[in-house]
Amino acid sequence: MKLKVGVSNRHVHLKQSDLDILFGQELTKQKDLTQPGQFASCEFVTIKTAKSEINNVRVLGPVRDYTQIEISKTDAYKLGLNPPVRSSGHLENSEVVTLIGPKGSITTNGCIIADRHIHITYVDKEKYNFPDKVKIKIAGEKPGIIEVNIKPSAEAFLELHLDTDDANAFLLKNGDEVEILDL
């Protein structure tokens, strides 16, 4: 069974109160993402730490119940952080960073390395009898197999989400196809 890859560059999700401080306005949609309801906004922040900073980090919408900063391990070295590998919303022991927007700044926990995960509907997870983790085979010049978490939700577009470290290690681009093993 094949599925498409979506590569996630570093990005930020904001709760309403943090959005208010950083931007003083609602998010404006730049384009829809493949996951239903999710969008890339026209808003960008700077992630700042004691060691360094990264500019032009996109905010994704809509607003969430929590503020979350998703970076790669490569970014983490630049920023001098050691974030845990986590699924969205699991922010215990996440790293603290400062976010700077055009209207203000906040210092918040919520900085993680996103786990490798597959978006799938509850219905399809049941239908295909997916376990909670699967192995993904990647072809090409730097081939291999990676373990990936299954992340079911009511509405989903079937897709493997990888960060830029995983994508670049395997020379994968947005929309490339990979193969699910174990099914």
Next chain:
Amino acid sequence: MKLKVGVSNRHVHLKQSDLDILFGQELTKQKDLTQPGQFASCEFVTIKTAKSEINNVRVLGPVRDYTQIEISKTDAYKLGLNPPVRSSGHLENSEVVTLIGPKGSITTNGCIIADRHIHITYVDKEKYNFPDKVKIKIAGEKPGIIEVNIKPSAEAFLELHLDTDDANAFLLKNGDEVEILDL
């Protein structure tokens, strides 16, 4: 069978005539590397392209018969390049970059993404009956299996060399241990 990981950050090897132009002096040793005879020098260059540049890229010694620039895919995106994945010295269709040193600059081909490879002596390759490629199992929070080339030489310290994309994708650090499968 277990072996140690050596993580290679972006670096440059120089031929004598390019060293003369860039530095106007011989390389000075900062420290020995694990591979016999190889060393990190105290000399650094800037890699420059039409799109961007990366500063403070270390030159490794001793001088070679060819100039070679080893970068990660992450670096390649920043620089606007699409280098081939290659073993050292196989520079056909490699990318062209400008190297800037304290005494001068050169524009040269030789920019590649280094393949994942294991350094091993001819004697040990024979003794352990290594094929030309092996599979490496990586444990940890982002586990998987990668295919790796065997690179035998007369003198070698047994070690898996990965670039920073591979290391960061699997959360590996210099000196970590991984397992060889297929043997």
